[in-house]
Amino acid sequence: MLNHIDRNHNPIMVDVSAKDVTDRFAQAHAVVRLPAEVLTLARDGEIFGKKGPVLQTARIAGIMAAKKTSALIPFCHPLGLEDCRLEARIVDDQILLEASVRANGKTGVEMEALTAVSVAALTIYDMCKAVSHHIVIGEIKLLEKTGGKSDFKA
Secondary structure, three states: OOOOEOOOOOEOOOOOOOOOOEEEEEEEEEEEEOOHHHHOOEEOOEEEEOOEEHHHHHHHHHHHHHHOHHHHOOOOOOOOOOEEEEEEEEEOOEEEEEEEEEEEEOOOOHHHHHHHHHHHHHHHHHHHOOOOOOOEEEEEEEEEEEOOOOOEEO
8 A cells, every 4th residue: 555645545744743762774776888989078987078077067966966955856854964975977878876865864865865865967968969879767766765664675
């Protein structure tokens, strides 16, 4: 049963008032596949496009997005994130993105981690699309979550 739907099948925000405050952690992953034209812009583990350093900008965008998740996803509760890290590295013809998010609260941070890698991937696309539109964003997934009533590990 979906917890964002009431008995009349209307969308609702989940009531978390009775939940315990616990340490919440989530880690998400995304892959951005790059064509050779974009890879020619890479040196020393960074891609330098006309708009600047791509991976550094993607990290900042992903962290900013994690902090704004509740403004983007209708029923996400606003959370005060205590830590958010986004790693971006080039491996062969792709960029691997991994976000780790932590908060102490009544609801999890999975959506914040997933939002971080998604927006980071979109930022990479935006910054590299002038070189090629053959950029593929894929494999956006939750790797792990802890805290709350259940833990998850992919």
